[in-house]
Amino acid sequence: MPIRPAVSLFTCLFVCLLLSWSTQVQARTYSYPDTRRPLFSLDIPNAWHVEIENDVLHAGPPDQSLYLGFWALRRWHDSVADAVEEVIDGLVENFQINNEDQIEVNGIPLYYIEGEGRYVEGGWINASIAIFSPDGKTFCVMLYFAAPEDEAYHERALINIVRSIRRGG
Numbered sequence: 161m162p163i164r165p166a167v168s169l170f171t172c173l174f175v176c177l178l179l180s181w182s183t184q185v186q187a188r189t190y191s192y193p194d195t196r197r198p199l200f201s202l203d204i205p206n207a208w209h210v211e212i213e214n215d216v217l218h219a220g221p222p223d224q225s226l227y228l229g230f231w232a233l234r235r236w237h238d239s240v241a242d243a244v245e246e247v248i249d250g251l252v253e254n255f256q257i258n259n260e261d262q263i264e265v266n267g268i269p270l271y272y273i274e275g276e277g278r279y280v281e282g283g284w285i286n287a288s289i290a291i292f293s294p295d296g297k298t299f300c301v302m303l304y305f306a307a308p309e310d311e312a313y314h315e316r317a318l319i320n321i322v323r324s325i326r327r328g329g
Contacts, residue, residue, distance in 0.1 A: 187320070191328075192217050192230055192300070199232060200268075200294040203324035205317055221317070225310035228321070233299045244273070244289050247303055252277035252287055266326040268292050276308070286311045294327045 186206045191198035194212055204210055210219045217230040248255050255277040262271045272290035279285040287305040294300065302325075304311075304318065311318075 187324070189324075190217060193232070198328055199298055199300060200292075200325055200327060202230075202321055202326070204321055208317075219321075221314055223310075226304060226306035226314050226318075228302070228304040228318070230300060230302050233301060244301075247289065248277075248287065251280060251305060252285060253280060254278055255287070265292070265322060268294050268325060268327065270302075270322075270325070272302075279305075279307075283307055290322075292325070294325075 187203040188206055188210075189201050189203050190210060190212075191201045192212075193199065193215060204219050205221075208219050208221050209224075210217065212218070215231055219228040220226050252275075255275050257273055257275040259274040260272070262269060264270065270290050270292040272288055274286065274288045276284060276286050284307065285305050286308050287303070290302040292300055292302070302322075306314065
């Protein structure tokens with residue numbers, strides 16, 4: 161007599177779809193800047209801490225193992241290079257770029273740089289900086305950094321956040 165599995169394939173697929181759906185639903189939409197005419201909006205997991213301070217949207221998981229920030233640049237010329245250099249110099253020693261690419265997210269071109277280096281407070285971190293312009297005029301910066309193992313742990317959430325970036329609110 162054949163042994164029948166306790167759980168059918170259909171049940172497994174249904175549970176996977178339900179879990180996938182529930183993780184997508186458990187996110188809150190944030191608009192940046194938080195005004196009546198936002199440049200962009202994005203979805204951040206409900207469990208994450210989000211704060212908007214001095215025109216910067218700060219976010220991170222409850223364990224504070226990863227930092228994610230968004231802000232708009234006032235000027236394109238020199239501002240992007242200055243912002244990237246200032247952030248990297250303030251966080252990472254011996255920063256090495258591992259990847260540079262451009263992708264499109266919901267019709268918005270996004271240029272990013274990924275790299276690694278020694279965190280100024282100790283330990284190795286991965287850092288990623290992305291530049292995008294939701295309205296074609298204003299350039300915005302996305303920055304995240306974390307220890308490699310923490311980045312790997314939160315990778316799915318990061319991908320979902322980036323994929324959720326869209327124009328307006």
